[in-house]
Amino acid sequence: xxxxxxxxxxxxxxxxxxxxxxxxxxxxxxxxxxxxxxxxxxxxxxxxxxxxxxxxxxxxxxxxxxxxxxxxxxxxxxxxxxxxxxxxxxxxxx
Amino acid sequence: xxxxxxxxxxxxxxxxxxxxxxxxxxxxxxxxxxxxxxxxxxxxxxxxxxxxxxxxxxxxxxxxxxxxxxxxxxxxxxxxxxxxxxxxxxxxxxxxxxxxxxxxxxxxxxxxxxxxxxxxxxxxxxxxxxxxxxxxxxxxxxxxxxxxxxxxxxxxxxxxxxxxxxxxxxxxxxxxxxxxxxxxxxxxxxxxxxxxxxxxxxxxxxxxxxxxxxxxxxxxxxxxxxxxxxxxxxxxxxxxxxxxxxxxxxxxxxxxxxxxxxxxxxxxxxxxxxxxxxxxxxxxxxxxxxxxxxxxxxxxxxxxxxxxxxxxxxxxxxxxxxxxxxxxxxxxxxxxxxxxxxxxxxxxxxxxxxxxxxxxxxxxxxxxxxxxxxxxxxxxxxxxxxxxxxxxxxxxxxxxxxxxxxxxxxxxxxxxxxxxxxxxxxxxxxxxxxxxxxxxxxxxxxxxxxxxxxxxxxxxxxxxxxxxxxxxxxxxxxxxxxxxxxx
Numbered sequence: 001x002x003x004x005x006x007x008x009x010x011x012x013x014x015x016x017x018x019x020x021x022x023x024x025x026x027x028x029x030x031x032x033x034x035x036x037x038x039x040x041x042x043x044x045x046x047x048x049x050x051x052x053x054x055x056x057x058x059x060x061x062x063x064x065x066x067x068x069x070x071x072x073x074x075x076x077x078x079x080x081x082x083x084x085x086x087x088x089x090x091x092x093x094x
Numbered sequence: 095x096x097x098x099x100x101x102x103x104x105x106x107x108x109x110x111x112x113x114x115x116x117x118x119x120x121x122x123x124x125x126x127x128x129x130x131x132x133x134x135x136x137x138x139x140x141x142x143x144x145x146x147x148x149x150x151x152x153x154x155x156x157x158x159x160x161x162x163x164x165x166x167x168x169x170x171x172x173x174x175x176x177x178x179x180x181x182x183x184x185x186x187x188x189x190x191x192x193x194x195x196x197x198x199x200x201x202x203x204x205x206x207x208x209x210x211x212x213x214x215x216x217x218x219x220x221x222x223x224x225x226x227x228x229x230x231x232x233x234x235x236x237x238x239x240x241x242x243x244x245x246x247x248x249x250x251x252x253x254x255x256x257x258x259x260x261x262x263x264x265x266x267x268x269x270x271x272x273x274x275x276x277x278x279x280x281x282x283x284x285x286x287x288x289x290x291x292x293x294x295x296x297x298x299x300x301x302x303x304x305x306x307x308x309x310x311x312x313x314x315x316x317x318x319x320x321x322x323x324x325x326x327x328x329x330x331x332x333x334x335x336x337x338x339x340x341x342x343x344x345x346x347x348x349x350x351x352x353x354x355x356x357x358x359x360x361x362x363x364x365x366x367x368x369x370x371x372x373x374x375x376x377x378x379x380x381x382x383x384x385x386x387x388x389x390x391x392x393x394x395x396x397x398x399x400x401x402x403x404x405x406x407x408x409x410x411x412x413x414x415x416x417x418x419x420x421x422x423x424x425x426x427x428x429x430x431x432x433x434x435x436x437x438x439x440x441x442x443x444x445x446x447x448x449x450x451x452x453x454x455x456x457x458x459x460x461x462x463x464x465x466x467x468x469x470x471x472x473x474x475x476x477x478x479x480x481x482x483x484x485x486x487x488x489x490x491x492x493x494x495x496x497x498x499x500x501x502x503x504x505x506x507x508x509x510x511x512x513x514x515x516x517x518x519x520x521x522x523x524x525x526x527x528x529x530x531x532x533x534x535x536x537x538x539x540x541x542x543x544x545x546x547x548x549x550x551x552x553x554x555x556x557x558x559x560x561x562x563x564x565x566x567x568x569x570x571x572x573x574x575x576x577x578x579x580x581x
Contacts, residue, residue: 008452015411015455016418017448018436027452030509034453037510038400041469044476051471052478054302055526056289056334056550063328075195079422088420091430 101315115166119148122168135254139213165208170260173214176295185217187230188442198295207322215250221299224515228446237574242500245275252279270519273531277495277543288526289334292327300409303523313561317341344554345561350384355488359395372535372542392480398521404470411454478525495531495543530556533569
């Protein structure tokens with residue numbers, strides 16, 4: 001599988017990354033090099049192997065469904081790049 | 095105080111009132127002032143709050159109260175662990191102005207233990223890198239040679255301990271980011287079992303691999319710090335409920351009968367011959383102490399790197415989707431939302447981060463998920479099974495921590511060549527195992543690290559082996575020439 005320039009531009013859009021012309025070129029080359037290296041995984045037959053998402057066995061633990069204090073609105077908004085009337089402000093959407 | 099021997103020594107000096115906590119803290123701040131312009135380990139120095147905290151500890155001492163083992167002792171944390179009200183940048187421009195509204199679990203625990211935070215440490219942006227050259231701020235230098243890298247991504251943590259700017263620091267390890275810089279800087283670095291230390295409040299990179307751990311100048315100190323930070327945390331759903339031992343109880347100078355496996359694959363091509371010789375000498379030391387040494391095989395080792403460089407970027411692309419300039423961090427102005435996201439992320443992230451986001455987004459995208467991500471997770475199972483089989487026979491596996499010593503800043507520009515520096519540490523993260531890097535010797539004046547790996551939650555066995563090695567060698571007593579100059 002070889003990534004084209006167009007595919008790299010599409011992936012950048014999916015990842016919400018604006019790339020310069022030079023970056024598209026650089027990443028096309030570097031991604032192909034890294035994915036080419038990852039191709040060696042295909043040498044292994046893993047048909048009968050289960051995937052490992054977590055290396056340590058865990059079971060879900062649910063806490064009691066009880067009301068607890070939450071973080072204050074001021075604290076949540078203290079790092080907001082732009083806020084108004086207790087809301088995060090962003091460019092107009094509709 | 096720059097040539098302190100151990101945390102215990104500093105603790106005793108406080109208890110015996112040979113030095114006040116304010117004096118101790120000030121001496122470390124002065125030392126940071128004198129060397130950090132060269133080492134550049136710190137992103138933020140919290141001198142004022144440290145001195146206030148130190149004065150509180152002095153009040154306790156004056157009141158005759160007893161002190162915990164870390165109480166009043168200076169420390170610093172990698173800048174990807176949240177500290178309420180203190181900037182936490184993750185080495186990224188996108189978080190330049192971020193002041194966390196809460197503490198990470200490790201911050202809370204160290205505060206509860208009475209440790210004195212001296213500041214936040216430089217790192218590769220979002221912990222992606224092996225040299226601390228990828229920080230959004232500045233590269234950190236290796237105290238043993240200021241023209242060389244300290245390793246990464248916890249390069250700030252390792253360098254500041256090596257330069258004795260603090261007696262201990264916390265780092266995080268996703269593919270070797272505690273152990274590799276510990277090796278390059280000649281200090282002790284432990285990557286605990288996945289789930290042994292809470293990741294609550296650690297800025298996530300690759301959530302199934304990231305783990306916080308201590309960097310110290312010796313093994314006993316490392317065990318003392320792990321005592322303070324390990325243990326179950328209900329706020330982290332991946333934290334494992336386990337009975338936490340007192341890790342210092344494992345520190346005995348005795349490895350008679352300890353079964354140590356030497357994996358052939360970790361001594362193959364790519365390993366620098368001088369580094370190999372240092373590690374062979376370390377193996378002979380263990381042998382002379384009565385450990386049982388045997389060669390063994392971890393046959394899927396060569397597949398760990400490619401599996402990691404699919405899994406880690408995939409998880410990173412998901413985790414870093416939150417940096418959109420809406421709720422925190424840098425925002426680029428634009429007329430519509432999509433443009434705002436794209437420009438914010440373009441300006442806020444550095445090259446390595448963008449490369450991994452792109453790689454991960456591609457590996458998880460429709461049509462490629464099975465070929466890359468699922469395949470890599472299956473290979474991860476094979477790697478874990480290799481270790482499971484080895485640990486049926488051996489207590490500990492021994493290897494070099496890194497294939498070379500620290501290289502010069504700017505020497506490696508090809509990402510794949512850079513990634514190879516983590517070839518011996520990555521399999522451990524994929525399997526969630528604990529591993530420690532301890533100073534094992536020098537090549538051309540630069541430190542070499544030895545890695546010891548054990549079963550899940552067997553950090554005690556690692557400490558036992560590492561402590562015995564340390565008691566019978568003197569490498570950890572050596573300090574960079576930089577310190578002799580400032581003394």
